Amino acid sequence: MHVLLEGVRQQIAEQKMDSIKPRKSLVEQTYEILLNAICTGELGPGERLTQDEIAAKLNVSRQPVNSAISILKANQLVADTGRRGVIVTPIDRDLFQSIYEFRSVIEPFAVRLAGMRLPESAKNHAGAILESGNAAVRSGDVGAMLQADIDFHEMIFRWSGNPVIENSMRINWHHIRRSMAVVLKDPDAALPVWKDHADIVDHLLAGDTEGATAFMHNHIEKAHSRSRTALEALEPSE
Amino acid sequence: MHVLLEGVRQQIAEQKMDSIKPRKSLVEQTYEILLNAICTGELGPGERLTQDEIAAKLNVSRQPVNSAISILKANQLVADTGRRGVIVTPIDRDLFQSIYEFRSVIEPFAVRLAGMRLPESAKNHAGAILESGNAAVRSGDVGAMLQADIDFHEMIFRWSGNPVIENSMRINWHHIRRSMAVVLKDPDAALPVWKDHADIVDHLLAGDTEGATAFMHNHIEKAHSRSRTALEALEPSE
DNA sequence: TACCCTTATTTCGTATACAAAATTCGGTAT
DNA sequence: ATACCGAATTTTGTATACGAAATAAGGGTA
CATH class of the missing domain: 1.20.120.530 (GntR ligand-binding domain-like)
Incomplete structure (x- = not known):
C-alpha cells in the first residue's frame, strides 16, 4: 500500500550505531517514519491512520505506534476525528x-x-x-x-x-x-x-x-x- | 511526596463533561498534570520521573504515563539521562x-x-x-x-x-x-x-x-x- | 423498497506481563 | 580498608490481552 513504509523492518533491525547515541527507541523511529510519510505526501491529507495497520507494516506492536501518534497529534500533524482514530491534518x-x-x-x-x-x-x-x-x-x-x-x-x-x-x-x-x-x-x-x-x-x-x-x-x-x-x-x- | 499530584484520581474519576468534547484521555490528563507540576516547580529541575511512581500516584497504568512523557520529551520539558528514565530539564x-x-x-x-x-x-x-x-x-x-x-x-x-x-x-x-x-x-x-x-x-x-x-x-x-x-x-x- | 433495530466487527484506550538494561548492594580478595 | 566482581533489584521499553465504543452489517417490518 504505502511504498515508503515497506521494508522498514530491516532498517529497524539493522540498528547501526552511527554515533555514541543510544539507538533510537521504536517510538522515535515510528514517529520519524510517519512524519516523513506525511511530509512527502505519501500519507495524504485526510487519510486515516489505523494503528494496527501501521504496526503490522513496521513489524512492531501497537504500543510505540500509539505513542508516536500522540506526538504527531501534539504537533498538529494529525487530528482527532470524532471518535475513531486520527486523520492526517488537511493542508491549510x-x-x-x-x-x-x-x-x-x-x-x-x-x-x-x-x-x-x-x-x-x-x-x-x-x-x-x-x-x-x-x-x-x-x-x-x-x-x-x-x-x-x-x-x-x-x-x-x-x-x-x-x-x-x-x-x-x-x-x-x-x-x-x-x-x-x-x-x-x-x-x-x-x-x-x-x-x-x-x-x-x-x-x-x-x-x-x-x-x-x-x-x-x-x-x-x-x-x-x-x-x-x-x-x-x-x-x-x- | 508531591502534594499537587495527590487526589488526582478523583478528578479523573469524576470526568464531568463540561462540553461536547469527548472526555480527555488519560494520556492528555497525565500530560497536563505533569506539565503543571513542572511549571509550578513542584517537580524541580533535575528531578527524576519514575513511571511506576507517577502511575501509582495517579492510579493509572504505566502506559499513559509513558506516552505523556514522550510528549514532554518532544517539548523539551524533560530530557533523557543516559539510560535510565528522564529528568526535568534544568532551568536555563x-x-x-x-x-x-x-x-x-x-x-x-x-x-x-x-x-x-x-x-x-x-x-x-x-x-x-x-x-x-x-x-x-x-x-x-x-x-x-x-x-x-x-x-x-x-x-x-x-x-x-x-x-x-x-x-x-x-x-x-x-x-x-x-x-x-x-x-x-x-x-x-x-x-x-x-x-x-x-x-x-x-x-x-x-x-x-x-x-x-x-x-x-x-x-x-x-x-x-x-x-x-x-x-x-x-x-x-x- | 425503504427504514429501523439488533448484532457482529473494527479499532481504540488502557491494563497487565515479560524481557533487557542498568544500577545498587554484598561479598571476597588483595 | 579498598577495590573489584557478580547477583539481586529497579526501571524502562515493548508486546500481548482485554474491555468499551463506534461503525458497519443484516434482517425484519411497514
Whole structure:
C-alpha cells in the first residue's frame, strides 16, 4: 500500500550505531517514519491512520505506534476525528500564508542577530551548504532541494545564537515540506533561490548586516508570493 | 511526596463533561498534570520521573504515563539521562534570555497585525481580561497573575489573526512559567505590568496601531530587564 | 423498497506481563 | 580498608490481552 513504509523492518533491525547515541527507541523511529510519510505526501491529507495497520507494516506492536501518534497529534500533524482514530491534518492554505507572514519577521531578525554573533566557522559552513544546495538544484531532486533550503535557513538560525528561533520554526518546516511537495513541480524556480542565499551570506560575511537583513526580507517575500501563486494555480477553488 | 499530584484520581474519576468534547484521555490528563507540576516547580529541575511512581500516584497504568512523557520529551520539558528514565530539564537562564529576545520582535509584530485585523468583540474581550488581571494582582496569587498575563498576550496573538504566532509561543510559556515561579516573589512589580497592558489596548482600540506597537516593545523590554535582574539576584553564580 | 433495530466487527484506550538494561548492594580478595 | 566482581533489584521499553465504543452489517417490518 504505502511504498515508503515497506521494508522498514530491516532498517529497524539493522540498528547501526552511527554515533555514541543510544539507538533510537521504536517510538522515535515510528514517529520519524510517519512524519516523513506525511511530509512527502505519501500519507495524504485526510487519510486515516489505523494503528494496527501501521504496526503490522513496521513489524512492531501497537504500543510505540500509539505513542508516536500522540506526538504527531501534539504537533498538529494529525487530528482527532470524532471518535475513531486520527486523520492526517488537511493542508491549510491559510496556515501556509501565516507561516510566511511569520517568517517575514523572524528570518530577517535572525540575520540581524547573526551579523552580531557570527562564529568563526561561518565561512566554511556556508560554503558547504551553498555547494550542497547548488548540487541539489542540478540533480533536480525536489526532496534534496527542500532539505538543502531548510539546512540553509537553519544555519542562519544557528548563527543567530538564539535557539528559540530554530525551535519555533521546527514544526513549521513540516508544514512547509508538505505544501512544497505539492507545489515544487518545476525546479526552474529553484535557481534564483540559491542566488539569494549566496547574496545573504556574502553581505553577512562582509559585515554588512543591514544589507543582509534586507536581502533576507526580500528573499522571503519572493518565496511567499511565488509559492502562493503556485498554490492558487493548483487549487483554483478559492 | 508531591502534594499537587495527590487526589488526582478523583478528578479523573469524576470526568464531568463540561462540553461536547469527548472526555480527555488519560494520556492528555497525565500530560497536563505533569506539565503543571513542572511549571509550578513542584517537580524541580533535575528531578527524576519514575513511571511506576507517577502511575501509582495517579492510579493509572504505566502506559499513559509513558506516552505523556514522550510528549514532554518532544517539548523539551524533560530530557533523557543516559539510560535510565528522564529528568526535568534544568532551568536555563540563557534560554530565558532567548525567549525574551524572541518576544521583543514577535509581540510588537502581533500588535501591528492586530491593529489591522481587530475583531468587533475586541473591546469586550479586552475589558474582561484586564479586569481579571487586576483582580489577580489584588488577590496576590502569583499563579493567577501569571495565567492572566499569558491570557492577555494570547488575546493579542489571537487578534493578530496569525495562529503561527500563538503556536510558536506555546512552548515558551511553559518555560516562562517555570522561571517566573522562581522569580515572582514580590507582587509589587505586577502593578505596572497591567498599566502597560491597558495602555496597549487603549491605543489599539483608538486606532493608533504604531503607538500600541511601540508600547508593546517597551513593555517586553521592561519585563525582560526586570526578570533578568531578579534572576541574577537569585543566583549570583554567574 | 425503504427504514429501523439488533448484532457482529473494527479499532481504540488502557491494563497487565515479560524481557533487557542498568544500577545498587554484598561479598571476597588483595 | 579498598577495590573489584557478580547477583539481586529497579526501571524502562515493548508486546500481548482485554474491555468499551463506534461503525458497519443484516434482517425484519411497514
